[in-house]
Amino acid sequence: MTALEVRDLSVVYRTGRAEMHAVSGVNLSIGAGRTVGLVGESGSGKSTVAKAIVGLVRPTEGTVLVDGHQIDRSRERLRLLRRRVQMIFQDPNSSLNPRLTVRSTLAEAAALLPRQQRFEVDELIDLVSLPPHLSERFPHELSGGQKQRVAIARALAVRPAVLVADEITASLDVSAQASVLRLLADLQHRLQLSCLFITHDLAVVKHVAHDIVVMRFGEVVERGQALDIVAEPSHEYTKALIAAVPRPFKATGHEPASRRPSMSEGHPLGRLAPRDAVVSPTAPGGSWPSPK
Numbered sequence: 001m002t003a004l005e006v007r008d009l010s011v012v013y014r015t016g017r018a019e020m021h022a023v024s025g026v027n028l029s030i031g032a033g034r035t036v037g038l039v040g041e042s043g044s045g046k047s048t049v050a051k052a053i054v055g056l057v058r059p060t061e062g063t064v065l066v067d068g069h070q071i072d073r074s075r076e077r078l079r080l081l082r083r084r085v086q087m088i089f090q091d092p093n094s095s096l097n098p099r100l101t102v103r104s105t106l107a108e109a110a111a112l113l114p115r116q117q118r119f120e121v122d123e124l125i126d127l128v129s130l131p132p133h134l135s136e137r138f139p140h141e142l143s144g145g146q147k148q149r150v151a152i153a154r155a156l157a158v159r160p161a162v163l164v165a166d167e168i169t170a171s172l173d174v175s176a177q178a179s180v181l182r183l184l185a186d187l188q189h190r191l192q193l194s195c196l197f198i199t200h201d202l203a204v205v206k207h208v209a210h211d212i213v214v215m216r217f218g219e220v221v222e223r224g225q226a227l228d229i230v231a232e233p234s235h236e237y238t239k240a241l242i243a244a245v246p247r248p249f250k251a252t253g254h255e256p257a258s259r260r261p262s263m264s265e266g267h268p269l270g271r272l273a274p275r276d277a278v279v280s281p282t283a284p285g286g287s288w289p290s291p292k
């Protein structure tokens with residue numbers, strides 16, 4: 001089943017008389033329990049796609065379907081469908097309210113669900129493996145990785161079907177990056193979440209994505225299974241993106257396949273296994289903890 005589908009999405013930003021065609025004719029779909037990596041350089045339109053999906057920008061053309069239902073203008077429907085898709089942003093400092101403790105942040109999000117479906121705050125804290133004693137802290141008292149875990153817990157509080165993660169590891173140091181990526185893969189497997197994972201870093205994406213969609217100048221230029229694209233990109237732009245991954249991790253293409261260095265070899269995240277090795281997409285998934 002398709003959890004999220006984007007059909008022929010175009011977004012034009014208008015500033016005065018100037019028009020900026022940020023996204024043109026983008027199609028993508030994410031199956032239940034799958035992760036799609038959306039990659040491309042800065043300015044290629046990735047965040048605009050994400051914002052259109054969660055309703056932060058209005059598509060100029062095209063539609064977004066959640067669980068097969070079009071997000072239309074009916075307010076009640078919009079509210080329900082939007083809850084099914086939650087976005088996590090790059091910078092938790094601007095996405096978390098600095099005046100709320102972790103507990104208040106999560107309680108506020110959990111309260112959006114009817115009482116009988118609600119998570120307890122402690123369950124959410126446990127779900128993202130935050131030490132329980134951090135629950136009374138404010139965002140400025142947490143590390144970057146801990147803040148991003150709070151942001152993930154807040155997104156999970158409404159039991160979404162789809163997570164849109166926009167460069168969520170970009171502001172973290174290397175060890176926090178690896179542990180947030182591991183958490184995401186683990187949660188996604190346990191909860192059968194679908195995920196759109198946005199990054200400019202092709203070395204990161206293969207650790208989390210089953211499939212990759214490559215964007216350039218607002219258009220999709222290549223798509224396919226993550227390991228295939230990383231091993232044998234067909235579009236020149238994708239090849240250039242891979243070539244931009246720091247030298248020690250690059251294959252020349254002339255060595256036998258068995259000796260070809262993986263792109264992440266020597267990369268700070270190189271010890272993480274590729275996505276399909278971490279969690280088989282066909283492996284039986286878990287389910288949401290049942291409401292108390």
Ligand SMILES: Nc1ncnc2c1ncn2[C@@H]1O[C@H](COP(=O)(O)OP(=O)(O)OP(=O)(O)O)[C@@H](O)[C@H]1O
Nearest residue numbers: 013015020022040041042043044045046047048049
């Ligand atoms: N609100 C806006 N008004 C006008 N132009 C915008 C607006 N937001 C984004 N753009 C432009 O749209 C294009 C796509 O931007 P977008 O942020 O979607 O790209 P991106 O691939 O996510 O890049 P980054 O990783 O740097 O965020 C860029 O040229 C950007 O300057």
